[in-house]
Amino acid sequence: MKRGILLLMLATLLWGGNYICGRFLAPALPATLLNTVRWAISTVILFGLLSINKKNIPIFAKWKEFLILGFFGVFGFSTLNYLGLRSISASQAGMISAGIPVAILVFTPFVLKEHIKVKAWIGTAVSILGVILLIQGKHAASSRGSVVGDIEILLSCLAWGLYTVLGKKYGKQMDPLTMTAGASFYGTLLSAISCIGTVQPNMVHMTVNAWLAVIYVSTFASVGAYFAWNAGVKIVGAGRAAPYINLLPVWTVVFGVFLLHEQISGTSLVGGVITIIGAVLATL
Template identity: 75%
Template structure:
C-alpha cells in the first residue's frame, strides 16, 4: 500500500515538471509535433525495456484496448495540455487540473458503475465554481486567450480521467509497463497523423534548452510518470488514486513561481484553492 501511494505521489511530481516544460516549449514547437516527438522517444524506450525483459507486447491482439488508452491518455490529454499552455501560465493550468479527480469520479460511476455519494456531487459543484474563477483570473483577458487555454486544459483533465478509468478496466490482466507501451504506440500514431495538417516548418524554433526540456518530457514525465501512475492505480482503485492528483496543482504552482517566475492574480489563487477543496471534498 505504501509503495502504491509513493508511486502516485512521484507521478504527480514528474507531471508538474511537464507543465513547466510545456510552457517553456510553447513557442519552440507546435503542440502536436511536441507530443509526437515526446511519445516517439518514450515508445522506443518502453519497447526497449520490454525487449530487455523479454516481454512481448500484444499490440495487435489487444489493439482496441491500447487504441482507446492511446487516444485519450497519450494523444488527446498531452496535446490539449500543450495547446492550453500556449495561452495560460503553467500555474493556472496546474490549478485547473485540480478538477481532474472529480472527472475521474464521474467516469468511474458511468463506466465502472461504482456508486458515487451526494458529498461527491457537492464537491463537483464546488470545483466547477473554482474553475470558473480561474478562467476569470487574467484581468482584461477573460473572454479571449485565457478562456480558450483554460477550456483546453479542462478538456485535457477529462481525457485523463477517461484514461485512468479505462486503464483500471483494461489493466486487470496487463502489467503497467506493457499497458503504457501499448498506449504510447497508438497515441504516437494519432499525434503523428495530426501533424500533417497542423505543422509548418516556420513554426519550429528549437534551442539547446528546448531540447533538454524535450528530453525531460520524453523520459521522466512520460515513461517514469505513466508507469508510476499505472502501477499505483493497479494496486489501488481508480477512485482511491484520484485524490493524489490534488497534489499536482500544488507542485505546479510552486515550480511555476520558482522556475518561470510566474505571478498569480488574486482571483486565480482563490479559484485554485476552491477547485482543490472541491476535489478533496469529492474524493474523501
C-alpha cells in the same frame, strides 16, 4: 508506507514539471509535433522495458483497446495540454488540472457502473465552482486566446478522466506496463498523423534548452512518473493514493512562480484552492 507516499509525491512533482516544460516549449515546437516527439521517445523506452521483462505486447490483438486509450490518454490529453499552454500560464493550467479527479468521478458510473457516494458528488460540485472562480479571476483582463486556452485544458482533464476509467476497465485484461506501451504506440501514430499539413519547418525553433525540456517530458514526466506512481500505489493502496494526485496543481503553481516568474491573482488563487479542496473531497 513513508516510501510509498514519497513515491506518489515524486510522481506528481515530475508531472508538474511537464506543465512547465510545455509552457517553455510553446514557442519552440507546435503542440502536435511536440506531442509526437515526446511520445515517440517514450514508446521506444516502454517497448525496451517490455523486452527486458520478456513480455510480448498484443499490439494487433488488442488494437481497439490500445487505439481508444492512445486517443484519449496520449494524443487527446497531451496535445490539448500543450495547445492550452500556448496561451495561458503553467500555474493557471495546473490549477485547472485539479479537475482531473472530478472528471474521473463523473465517468466512473457510466463506464464502470460503480456507485458514487453523495459526499463525492458534493466534492465535485465544490471543485467545479472553484474552476469557474479560477477562470473568472484570470479573465478580469480577458483575451480570447486565454479563454480558448482554458477550454483546451478543461478538455484535457476530461480526456484524462476518460482514459483513467477506461484504463481501469481494460486493465483486467493486461498489466499496466503493457497497456501504457500500447496506448503510447497508437497515441504517437495519431499525433504524427495530426502533424500532416499542419506543421511547417519554419514553425520549429529548437535550442539546447528546448531539447533538454523535450528529453525531460519524454522520460521523467512520462516513464519516470508512471513507475513512481504505480510503485507508490502498490505500497499504500489505490484508495489512499488517489488524493495525492491533487498535489499536481500545487507543484505546478510553485514551479510556475519560481521558475517562470508567473503571477497569480488573488481570485485565481482562491479558485484554485477551492478546486483542490473539492477534488480532495471527491476522492477521499
